[in-house]
Amino acid sequence: MLANGRILWSRWNRANGRNGIHLYTANPDGTDVQLLYGAESHATGTNNSTIQFVRAHEMENGKTLALVRPFTYGTEAVFGGDLYIIDTANYVENNQPSTPTGVTGPAQSSATRMTSAPYPAPRPADASIPHAFMGRHQPHPDELEPVPRPRSR
Numbered sequence: 001m002l003a004n005g006r007i008l009w010s011r012w013n014r015a016n017g018r019n020g021i022h023l024y025t026a027n028p029d030g031t032d033v034q035l036l037y038g039a040e041s042h043a044t045g046t047n048n049s050t051i052q053f054v055r056a057h058e059m060e061n062g063k064t065l066a067l068v069r070p071f072t073y074g075t076e077a078v079f080g081g082d083l084y085i086i087d088t089a090n091y092v093e094n095n096q097p098s099t100p101t102g103v104t105g106p107a108q109s110s111a112t113r114m115t116s117a118p119y120p121a122p123r124p125a126d127a128s129i130p131h132a133f134m135g136r137h138q139p140h141p142d143e144l145e146p147v148p149r150p151r152s153r
Contacts, residue, residue: 001028002025002058003058003062005027005028006025006026006027006028007025007026007027007028008023008024008025008036008056008057008058008064009023009024009025009056010022010023010024010052010053010054010055010056010066011024013039018039020038020039020042020050020052021038021052021053021054022035022036022037022038022039022053023035023036023037023038023053023056023064023066023086023088024036035092036064036088036092037053037064037086037088037091037092037093037107038053038093039093040093040094040096041053041093041094041107041108044094044106044108045068045070045082046082049070050070050071051068051069051070051081051082052068052069052070052071053066053067053068053084053086054066054067054068054069054081055067056086059085062089063085063086063087063088063089064085064086064087064088065083065084065085065086065111066083066084066086067081067082067083067084068081068082068083068084069081069082082110082111082112083110083111083112084108084109084110084111085108085109085110085111086107086108087107087108088107090103090107091103091105091107093107094106094107094108095107
């Protein structure tokens with residue numbers, strides 16, 4: 001729920017040649033559905049990789065905090081990603097202001113020290129971002145520390 005009473009969510013849009021997860025808002029009764037952000041901002045991940053916008057929440061400062069990560073393909077589950085802070089109050093896309101205010105972008109900035117690669121899960125660079133936002137994380141085998149084995153006598 002946004003401060004203005006609208007509901008914020010991610011929706012997978014596969015219409016008209018598009019294939020991406022964008023951010024949408026609507027009134028609590030489901031009326032007035034509007035694209036909020038992201039239809040043309042998917043090639044903005046690490047090294048211009050394609051990212052999707054999921055698990056978005058409004059921050060106290062009015063900006064949007066979203067988990068960004070690539071799609072999952074095949075049988076490999078993709079966990080983690082990167083947390084991005086998005087200025088959805090002033091932008092409809094990463095480099096497109098919502099009104100001609102003179103802001104130049106980009107709208108997105110990383111909130112973590114990680115990349116938008118599938119692994120590992122993000123760790124907040126800013127202590128004001130609740131760690132609980134990142135949800136459950138199943139580590140990739142490369143992330144696991146070796147378990148010490150008891151010595152035999």
